Amino acid sequence: MRVAPTKIETFRDDFTYSNSEFAIKRFPFPFPEDDYMYSVNIEPHTLPGPVGTVNEHLIDIDEHYLSEMRERGIVLEENPKRCLAMPHMDLACWDMIDRCMTTMSEDYPDYFSLTKDGDTWHWHNKLLDQQDTFTFGDSSTLSLPPMEYIGRQVQGDFALLDQRDGDLFMDAGIVTCPADWSLAFDAGMSFKEWHGPVPMAHELGIFDRALKYLCAIQVNRPVRRLNWTLTVNARMDTSPETYPQWGTDRTTVTPENIGEKIHLRVELQVLDRMPRSNALMFSIRTYLASLEDLCSNPEWARRLHRVMKGLPEPLIEYKGLTRYHPMLVEWLSQFDPVN
């Protein structure tokens, strides 16, 4: 294995999270140009992708696996509503179990194994030291509801979208590390409804075009896109529900600590059609890296400066950067000869 889960790290309190050199090297840096603006940045997720990259497998398991699974457990303990599935999404939840278990056991045979005898399945998660035999499709044979059962063993947040009347509805999900949005609030909403707060993109027709594209996704033809924001400290759970715990973090940023405190938070989002239910599985795999670590790469450092300097005002505000944005641009300018 090139990427092995390591010791348990924290994403709260003392923030012991850190990236190895390899994790920084494979970080999905989201800026192909010096300018950034929303676009329909969707492309085929052709598998397997280049060896060692985050795009190699459908589900990317990396050195933070054990830490992220522990963090997910803490969040679900505090607020069980971070995982919900409407009754009509039951089949989609089983589709998710199939897709995750099948690909994880094929892609990481040292870590996961799956054996099937008709509907009797045996799953062995060697990383979490967990083994279960269950009847596929029968929730009474699992210790947890199907989406929570598998969601507690896979890095990244997940939403399962029901497709009807040419639209998508957020009718199930397990979301414990969102970039400031709430599953409980968005549950049952349509594609444009849950994207309501996003500035500029509606006017540019981005959501109209994206929705058409998504509704046409075929089985075994997943697509992907990257999304990004900035987060103070290596905090995974920046949800509205826990805002009192992290909202004031923004006031702690200074010119001395900004490189260490501010983290680029990149979401590798994959959309995958489920064969039985016709639902779309939407995975949001979050990667965090401090600016200091990212700026060890001179090209990334220069580009970050240019992107942040030119970021449209409505995006600065929507992404919650207003308070420290001038300080950020000033700090990044040290890496850019043209500033």
Ligand code: HEM
């Ligand atoms: C169907 C799967 C998708 C789901 C479940 C989803 C969900 C979300 C949610 C919950 C938000 C936060 C909105 C808020 O502020 O409350 C968001 C933001 C956003 N979404 Fe999506 N989205 C999906 C697909 C897409 C696609 C295909 C696009 C592409 C064109 C897109 C573009 C965006 C953009 C530009 C933002 C603003 C992000 C930022 O500036 O940080 N989304 N999405």
